[in-house]
Every structure is written in C-alpha cells, then in structure tokens.
Amino acid sequence: MNVQRPLGMRPTDIEDPQFFHKIVDCQWACPTHTPVPEYIRLIAQRRYTEAYLINWYSNVFPGVLGRTCDRPCEPACRRGRVEDKPVAICRLKRVAADNADSIDAYMPEIPAEKNGKRVVCVGGGPASLTVARDLLPLGYHVTVIERDKQSGGMMRSQIPSFRLPDRVLDEEVDRILDMGVEHRVGESVSSMKALLDEEYDAVFVGTGAPRGRDIDVPGRKEAAANIHVGIEWLMSVSFDHLDAVGKRVIVLGGGNTAMDCCRTAKRIGGEDVKVIVRSPRETMKASPWEIEDAEGEDVDIWNNHVPLEFVHEDGRLTGMRFEKVRAEYDADGKRSLVPTGEEPVLVPCDDVLVAIGQDNAFPWIERDIGIDFNRWDLPDVDPVTMQSNNKRIFFGGDAAFGPENIIRAVSHGHHAAISIDLYCQGKDLTDRPPPQHNLISQKMGMHQWSYHNSVSEVDRHIVPHAEKGIALKDLHLEVELGFDEQLGFDEAMRCLNCDVQTVFTGPKCIECDACVDICPVDCLNFIANGEEQDLRERVRVPATNTEQDLYVSDGLPTGRVMVKDEDLCLHCGLCAERCPTNAWDMQKFTYIEAQARDTWRP
C-alpha cells in the first residue's frame, strides 16, 4: 500500500501584517487597534505625553476611555492566559492622560483653505466627534448638530460624573470642537429630508440609541410617579433636573446602566438600594468590575427574581412583587427561567428605576428617502463602509447596529470618515487605505534588547478608590483615584510586550535545540510537518487554543520544520538569546490602522 505522508502546513507568511497583528492580542481586540504595548512602554519610561498622543490618534478620547472603556483588550490580554489577571490596560491609559503635558503643539494642522466639501454630523456623541476630527485636517467643513446644550453624547448625559469628571470630558470634546467644527447645539434634527435639502456633500448619523425600554407589568400606570426609565433618569440627574430619590430604591436590570443607576441613587438619597435581576448572576450583562464597584458601595444584587407587579396604595408606589425562578437549560443549551414554586416576594420600596435595555429610534428619518430599515427598525448599514443605501448618508456608533460602547463608536467614526472622504473625492469606497506596518530588530548587544525583556511576575495592581464615606456623599467626586506614577510603572512592567515578535530565519538555524530547551512555556518545536490539527496534537504541549495561530517555518536540513504555538509566548526573548546563529530575532512590529488619508501621525 502506498501511504502518502501529508505535505503539511505551508510556511507562515509573515509579510502579511495580520499574522503578527493578531499576536498583539490587546491591539487586535481593540476596535480602533490602539498600539497598546507601545504606549505602555512609554508610560514605563514616564513619556506620558507620547503615550497620550498614541492613544489620541487611535481612540480620540484617552482620558475618557482610561476611565470608562468597555476594555475588550483586557479579556484578550495574553497575561490572562499565562496567569490569572490581564494587564490593567485601561487604567494605564488613564495614567497617560493624567500625567501628559499639553498636546496642543502636536495637533494636526487645520488647513485655512477648505476643500469645498461640507459634511454634517447629526448628534454630538463620540462617533460624530471622531468623524469631525478625522475630516477637519483634510480641509472639510464639518457641522455637528446636537440636541443638548453641549456635545459629548451619552458620555455626558449617561455616564455619571463620579466615574467620568466633566473636566476630563470637556477637555477632550473641546479639543475637537476647537479644530473648527461648526457647532449647532440645542437643535434637534426633526427631518432628514429637510437636512438633505441643506445640500451637504455627506451626512453622518450619530444619534445613538436613545430610547430606554420600559416594563409592562400590572401597576405600571398607577404608580408611574415613582417609576423611572433608567437612562432618562440618569440624564435628568446629569443635567441637574433631579437631585433626590427615595430611601428605598429598586433597580431592575443587570447591565451597566443598572449599575450606574444604583450607584447614582446611593449618592442622592438612596439608602437601601437593590438591583433585582431576572437571570442568574453568571449571565448578567454588566462588566464584572462594574458589579464589583456597586457591591463595594453596599448595593445588594438579587438574581433569579422576575417582576410580577408594582404594588401601590392611593396612587403611590409601596413596593414590588417578584417571582423566584431558577435557570434551566435544554439539550441545545437554551435557557428558560422556571418558577421555583415558592411564595412571591414583596419588596417594599419608594422608587423603581427600570434599566432593562435601550433601543434605537429614528422618528425623524423619513422612510422614503432611500434608506432601508430592517425588521428591528435599524437602518441597513454596510459594516465596513458604514454607508446606508442612500449613498450620501452614513451611520455610526449606537445608531448603526444598536447600543454598544464608546470605543466601538470611535471605530465606526474612523471607518465612516474614510468612506466619506472617498465618497466626496469620487473614489471607490471598497478601495480602502491599507494599514501601515513595519518590523524592526530590537537587538542592542549580545543579550541586550531595546525593550525590557525580563518578565515581571507580580500580580495585577488594584486601583485605589476614594474613601467610601466621602465618595457616597458627593455625586461629582471621582471614585477611582487612578494609579500614581509608581503603581503605573509597576503595572506597566506586567505587560509582556507582545508586539516584540519572535522572527525566525530558517536558513540560519543549525537545529541545536537551544531555543526549545530554554523556552519557559514550551512554545517551540522542531518536528515533522503535518496538517494543522496533526501539528497541534504533536507539539510539546498540545496547542488546544485554536484562536491562536501556529508559526511554521520552511523545511530545515533535517527535513523537519520549526513550529511555534503563539498562544502563550512571553516575548521574553530567551529563544533569541540562546540561539547561537541569530536564527531567532526579537523584532518590534508596529501596526497602525489606517484613517482617512493620514496627514498626521503621533
């Protein structure tokens, strides 16, 4: 029988920038692909202004995001696979923002002579502001129309100031407005048709997802005076229309809005504040750190309680009744909440805050102007170009695909700006600018590198908080104090420098095994080639994390190939230090996501 050995995997194409980009787990996971390890190194060198600029280029609101970002980078961080906890990336961003000097001198130049094209952004949230920032340096005339008195969107109206102080938000919003935005505040756009008549070259819709979901159980109407829709209530508090709440407060819902509601209530008169959630704790939508902070402020969280009715007396809310349930999963893993059969629970209360979700609403967009709406009443938007079926109209942020978060809104803004620029210049929107990237050796001496390759083994540092007694008395006092310089440095040292890549040059390798022997996490192998699954099983420790790639070399003189499982590499450079022939080299991979015709770079 003629058994043919499989040819096996093709050598990895490291010329494709996405191969190394994917290894920089945090940058890959960041919607705007912020070069995280690069700015963390700068923080460790106390070069805060440069660290801030790198952030500002990518994510536009480093001071805001250093406090409030949803941080998709952190669950992705390699450190979380190597040990328990990821690097505190988000809090390090704040260290850069807190310590940076003025960046005015480094701002992109705004051409005095405009290019003749006019763009309007509806809504002054992070998505619209990003579009403005990207297009102004190219000579566009940009108008932002905002319903409220100030721009900032939900960063201003929803995120409480004890998480995000006004001065931080103002600084970063004003920086963009000062680039020459025509700012029309206090004006609500009530007709897209009318707006189109103003003959802008392009329209960007960044109006968010402004409608809070209500609850429909008996008693809702009767007790309406003390039942509030969460995001409307938060907005009233933000805009000083409301400064008190009853002593006993129930917050319905398990997401981040619920967490902001309960913590705000605690500060304006709520004493006994409970968050009551239908589902089990594991499936709560709120970020773990938001739940932790709420509980730290003595908020009770009850799970598995489904609202039955509002209880009221003489038109006044007195409490709420709940049915106890437990989660059961069928064979397909579909969850249902099954009543336990216990007596319903009556929870007395003075006010209820309903924080059970948000929806989009476009009452002001006529349905006959060429934008298609899908069955959830969301506009049809191309996820790459952000263009709607009306080629002149673009969407981004929560308005595009439903409520998400600030960093996603910024990412949409960048994509939309690229598209609007191409559109206004009469170019093909699918011919998008490529990312910039390069690889540079970090070798400085025999065993010296221009990055700190020794791996810190300390645990993640905890951000200090203002003393609870004081914090709960002041709605505007920022709770998190942030890392000081020393803590920031210590935390920065936990970063594994995943952008400093191990680059293999097969023809130099003498197959001495030194790199295999030294590698602390058993990444490296010299084995016979095979198909990917086969290789994944045959490496020193099976490569079970298929989200991480294998790096495979060309055939070596013994007929084997080098196979590296990228999953847990510490980027410690020891392979390169122990290699007698420099077949391994540590090279810094820089990856800069494209923005609208870059005229400026940090």
Added chain:
Amino acid sequence: MSYIRKPAFQHPNLPKNEIGLTRRDYEGAMSTLCAGCGHDSVSAAIIEACYALGVEPHRLAKLSGIGCSSKTPTYFLSKSHGFNSVHGRMPSIATGASMANTGLKYIGVSGDGDSASIGLGQFAHAIRRQVNMLYIIENNGTYGLTKGQFSATNDRASVGRKGQKNQFDPIDICSLAIQLGASFVARGFSGDKAQLVPLIESGMAHEGFALIDVVSPCVTFNNHLGSTKSFDFVREHNNAVMATDFVPAREQIHAEYDKGEAVDVQLHDDCTIRLRKLDDDYDPTDRASALKYLADHHDRGEVVTGLLHVDTGIENLRDKAQLVDQPLNELVERDLVPSQALLDEVNQRRRW
C-alpha cells in the same frame, strides 16, 4: 550569557508525572554556557528523563569535575544533591558516595578532557570496579572551558578552528569502556533527544556502571567545517545501530511489540529496555564483535550511536562489597557495635 532569569511562568497544561511534578520542576539555574552549546541540550535530556522516570529530586546526586560540561549540573535538578570536584576526580567522589549512600541515584557529568585526559585513570577504575552510577561524558573533542585545545577524543582527521592539524589518534570512549568491562555502554548525540532521552532513562535504571558518551558540539570552538564533532558532521555521518525504547515498570502490561524485531533487556524493578536493531550486523551482547564494528565504522568516518553494549549479569560494586542495603549514614550505634555476647563469642574463638 543571558542577564535575565528564566520566567517562572509555565504552560498551564504542562503534564505532571507520577509524583506530581512538571518537567520544569527538574530545571536548574540559568545556563551560563555559550548559546547553542550541545551541553545545554544534554541537560535538557537529563531533565526530561528524570521527569519521565518520576525521580524524586532529593534522591539523586549530581557529580562532576571541571569543564564546561562539568558546570552543567548547576543547570538541572536544582533540588538534588551535588558535588563539583577537582578536574578529573569526579569518579573517586562518585565511588565513595555511591558506596556510602546506596539510597541515592548518581549521575556523573564529565567532559572528554575531564575523563579522557587528566581523569583517564580514575575513569578506568570506576568502570573496572563497576561503580553504581550513570556516567555521562559530554564529548565535544575539545577543552571548551580553556578555549578550544584539541582533546584526547578529537579525531585525527578533525582540524582546529583555525585549520590546525591534530597529530594524535583519538581515544574512543565507548570502545575503551567496553574493553574495561562496562556493563552498559551507549553513544548519543545532543542534537537527537528522541534517541538520547531513552538512553538516559535506561542508564539510570541500570544497576551497575552505565556510560553514555554524548557527542555534544562546542559551538564556539569545534563546530566548524572540518570538525568531526560538529552538528553538521554528526548529522551526516550518524550511524544509529540500535533504536532504544525504555519501558518503565508501570507500562509493562501495555507494551506491545513485534517479537521478530525487538529484543527486550530486563532491568531490575521490572523496567525493560527494548532494542531494535537498525543494522543486522550489530550485536550489542557480544563485546568482541561490538569492538570490531566500532573500529571498522570509525575508520569509515561514521559516528556509531545507540545502545552499543549491555550486560545485566555483571556484578556491580555494591554487590562485590556485600554492602548492607541501608545507607551507611543511617546506621546507628546498635547496628555498628557488636553485642557483648557476640564479642565474647568472637574472642572465645580466637583463644587457643
């Protein structure tokens, strides 16, 4: 030399052996040898073998002389006992230790200079006496530590790094050991762990004197074109005559094999060495023919590797000396001083 410590982080899925240790628990300090030195691979192979055998680190002693090779015990099994002796004198320390404390396993690590030059006399007598130990020579044909002089194992045809000619014929360590009656003689190559690790496992399980001559290239002084101890030369001229598998006691029941091909050598403790001949002309049990084969193939420029000779019937030093099973340092006064009755009886016998 690396300036950083090897990070303590390890692969979370790293398997554990029967005593609950991972491979990394058998490591030592960070090596200070030249990057790529063959000796570091031998250390890695020893780590692998000790891990696979489930050796308890405190039941093992590492002994060495002087040389780059003799430095290596620092780089593995940091939780084991160790003795770094003077140049060429490791065999006498090993002899004493192995007699005094039969409760430990002994690994001696030496170099071709340490054992075939200054220490040749002691080396020969350790074999002749059948000291209970595994003796590993990391053979690079040069005095690495003193900057690359020809050693006594360097082949006549092998030129120095600057083209210097070698005037003397080499000592072939394996042939010498077979002649002197060693009961376990193998040759490995630092660049082939698949072959080396089972040899080390077998050598450690063997009761008696086990020698493994490991060709271990010196990347700094003897890895050039024209050297017969370079990675390239050994890879091109490697003649593996025996494939060796080590089958530990716990796997005996599952071990399947094709009887026609494999020969099993039973060790104590129910461990087995499973040998498969790769060259039909080779007989590892017949000393005379093995010696001839080695000489013939050396003349052809080949490096013969594998388990070259094994004889489990030879009496080892502990047997010869009729040692008590207990380590000597555990013997208490009662064990050592005869009772009055016994003394009286002995004295009585001496009276006439």
